[in-house]
Amino acid sequence: LIAFIAARRWHRARYFRRLSERTLALRSQWNGIIDGTVCPRTWRLNRLDCELVEAMLLDSMEAANAEQLPGLLACLRSSGLLDLRIHQARSAVGWRQRSALVALGRTRALEAVAALNEALDSPATETRIAAARGLGRTGLPQAAVAILDHLLSGGLPIPEYTVKNALANCCRHSPQTLLPYLKDAGGPARTIVARVLAELATPALGEDLIVLATDGDAEVRASAARAMGASQASFALPELSVLVRDQEWFVRLRAVVALSSIQEPGRIRPLLHALCDSNRHVRQRAACALSQMGSHLEQILYQVVDTQDSYALQAFVSELERTGATERLLEVLHKSGDSAAAAQILLQAIANSRKELSKSVELSAAAAGGR
Numbered sequence: 001l002i003a004f005i006a007a008r009r010w011h012r013a014r015y016f017r018r019l020s021e022r023t024l025a026l027r028s029q030w031n032g033i034i035d036g037t038v039c040p041r042t043w044r045l046n047r048l049d050c051e052l053v054e055a056m057l058l059d060s061m062e063a064a065n066a067e068q069l070p071g072l073l074a075c076l077r078s079s080g081l082l083d084l085r086i087h088q089a090r091s092a093v094g095w096r097q098r099s100a101l102v103a104l105g106r107t108r109a110l111e112a113v114a115a116l117n118e119a120l121d122s123p124a125t126e127t128r129i130a131a132a133r134g135l136g137r138t139g140l141p142q143a144a145v146a147i148l149d150h151l152l153s154g155g156l157p158i159p160e161y162t163v164k165n166a167l168a169n170c171c172r173h174s175p176q177t178l179l180p181y182l183k184d185a186g187g188p189a190r191t192i193v194a195r196v197l198a199e200l201a202t203p204a205l206g207e208d209l210i211v212l213a214t215d216g217d218a219e220v221r222a223s224a225a226r227a228m229g230a231s232q233a234s235f236a237l238p239e240l241s242v243l244v245r246d247q248e249w250f251v252r253l254r255a256v257v258a259l260s261s262i263q264e265p266g267r268i269r270p271l272l273h274a275l276c277d278s279n280r281h282v283r284q285r286a287a288c289a290l291s292q293m294g295s296h297l298e299q300i301l302y303q304v305v306d307t308q309d310s311y312a313l314q315a316f317v318s319e320l321e322r323t324g325a326t327e328r329l330l331e332v333l334h335k336s337g338d339s340a341a342a343a344q345i346l347l348q349a350i351a352n353s354r355k356e357l358s359k360s361v362e363l364s365a366a367a368a369g370g371r
Helices: 002-028 030-035 048-062 069-078 079-092 094-107 112-119 123-139 141-154 160-170 175-184 188-200 208-211 218-228 233-243 251-261 265-275 282-292 294-306 310-322 326-335 337-369
Strands: none
Touching: 002 030, 002 048, 002 208, 030 069, 030 294, 048 069, 048 094, 048 112, 048 141, 069 079, 069 175, 069 251, 069 294, 079 094, 079 112, 094 112, 094 123, 112 123, 123 265, 141 188, 160 188, 175 188, 175 208, 208 218, 208 233, 208 282, 218 233, 233 251, 233 265, 251 265, 251 282, 265 282, 265 294, 265 310, 282 310, 294 310
């Protein structure tokens, strides 16, 4: 046993010493390897050198910009490393195949999409996940089409977050790729595509979001509301004003969040409606958005009081306290000659808010003590 351990340590030390020497030698010739002045035959037929060059190429591709990538990809093609990985992705099994699939994704080469697409039909779940991740890492719209075709043809039996991440990476610069598939999708696939589209939405989507805002699926409407936060205010405000009255609370919540990102006075009215919502989360989010509208706080305070909704007033005043805007609002009201109104409205609301808070704390303590 001692002899085996000693021999193993000697062998590993020799391997790492040789690895270090070859890494240094290849790095000194790196520019020649990239531009082809160093013949690939000098390192391609050596297994260790081949693995080192491929690893260095893939690492360089990760950090490469649009100008540097073509040269690195040309080296990968001319040396045959790309073809070797494509062959491994199609013929190997187990971890060798999965390793080849991930490596193909890192190349961001268009030729890799076909092999990765074939691996999505593998009976092994881990292989399908590796293929989806590889397609996502390419960042190519063609890879997104491959994933979407599988998703719509009968589902893709891999975790949902893997599909969403892959689609988001592939469609980051072209979210319009998702629109035709969203119209044809149904069930869980439609929900996934809608969520990805909401994450990547840009003002250029425009009128396509109107159709989604009236969709029969609540998840799709919620995604449309989220996407409208990145749209132009003149287009988004009317649609969000409708979605803020939706039957589903999470759709209303998404609409309020989107309204919070639109810097237009026209959002005050739908936010005031949301402040009187029956759902606590919607009220809190609406109060948060209203409390940050500094130049309109005085006007908003009186409008909140006019609603005669104690929950709305409590939520708004609590948010003012949290953000430290209470004193600033009092000063504004004093300057406008409404100090009596300030004392009557704000101070009483603050007192009621604190009273409700202490009551809820007492009830929670009593419930905990009774267990």
